[in-house]
Amino acid sequence: MTDIQADFARPLAVARAPAAGRQRGPFTVQPWLYLAPALCLLMMWTYVPLVEAFQLSFYQWNMLPTSPQRYVGLTNYQRLFALPEMRAALWNTLFYILGLFPMSVIIPLFVAIWTQDLEGRARTIYRALIFVPMIVAPVVAAILWRWLLNEDQGLITLGLETIGLGRIGFLTDPNYALATLTWITGWKLIGFSTLLFSAANAGINASYIEAARIDGASRWGIIRDIRLPLLSPTILLLSMMTILFGAQWSFAYINVLTNGGPLKSTTNIFYLLWEYGFQTMSAGWSSAAGMIAFAGFAVVAAACMWLTKRFAVYDN
């Protein structure tokens, strides 16, 4: 599950300053009873498994309960770093994330600014329509696009042929497959991101714009000097989501549509983890690759949080 809260960067900061009016008393058991269900579940299904995965990354094991786990030290990590597969998967992960940016951040940002005057009924209808892909199941989205892009009879293939561009193996040609999967991942996000930017943009205090206009600022000047800085929290939030979760979002499409192929061209790091774990049954490799991915993304997450604190402009 990949999800994120709109004010992602804040909850952590908030924890340090609890609301006033509560006393620090002697130890009471009651709060722990209320916390128990959630904490037990998180321990059982997230933290203990995380530690176990860390341990497994030093072992060789084929996932059969009857067969022994053999300690191999750092061999799994050494092997992984030597594997060309792993390097290709890491590059592909980067391509997925970079490819998502236009659809999750850049286009929505400019569409939101460009269409800010829309009002009334038209606005409501557009809103309702562009949100829909967000709630479509990834498997359904995969099937929809598989049909539209089908190499023999897909509507888009037929369309391209009519205008003389010939047939493109969107999902079978290694040059196009990754771009196609990125597009499908982005298709689900583009409308939602636009709505988030629109809401943030509508929240900008109109008197700033008015003042700038009176000072003779141009339309672009207003966007560059007022709107973009005030939209920076949303820009950073969506960028962070794209970086942290983009590669995870594409998992279902890879699994349903290409299985990582053709020629491994669509395998990303998360798909590789799954392949090692449940296709080739090498729990040690999968766990080691998982640890590498986890450490990498943790560093990126920390960097993103820092960037948000440093560069986001809040209008107080």
Added chain:
Amino acid sequence: MTIDVSPDLASLATAGPKAGHARRLAVHAVMIVLSFLSIFPIYWMIVTSLRPENEIFSTSLWPSNPSLENYVFVLTRIPMIGMLINTTIVSAATALLQVVTGLFAAYALVRWRMRLSGVIHGLIALSWLVPFQVTMIPNYVLASRLGLLDTLTGLIVPNAAHAFAILLLYNAMRSFPTEILEAARIDGTRSWKILWQIVVPNMGAPIASLSIIAFISAWNEYFWPLLLSRKPENSVVQIGLQMFMTQEGNLWGPLMAAATLASLPILIIYLVLQRHVIESFMKSGIR
């Protein structure tokens, strides 16, 4: 400027009526393109599902002889109804449990001031950043040890508590006036009673948002069911869809009918609660 015109009207006035008109057209054009991109694939899915077999490759916008034969085919070929019921059970139970565990945990963090509350808060928030693919093998081993493979319980339990749910309810609960809690406590009301009689009735909006998001994302969940499921009749509709595609990948009519059936409940929820669904996702985020 002495008159109070809205900035956009002012810019339209200076640019002349023609330029304003052109701009408005361009704005609509952008939104129409975006709306079309968003909705057309779904429209095409429904249209294809209604085409009889001999018309399946037609490119007309509406089938000349709409028929339900594809749906009949799907319903006789795979246990679609059973899987839809399973998915409903899993999604409703997941949403309910996330609300309950979330309420408890949030209440504990808001009502008591504990030495460790910062650590607990951090633990909850950080669990969100652990990619499921990293913990999947131990999770799978645990599920199989507990006998949860190929069961609905196995699909529900690991998702019964979620950082997102706890933090959403925590943030909502923090804005609840502490004086009221304080007063109730001084009156000697038990914390359990305060939770259910004072806090929960005032948390309608966030609970509704959370339920909507949790239900929809549980409905669309693919990865964990993929690991746990063996037989389609014990599984959820996403897995059924994937299996059907692997077996009958080029029977486009039935495949689209199956995809339509799998999305119908969510689309109906969206049609009925449209504004609430959009608002919930916008306020609370992405899943």
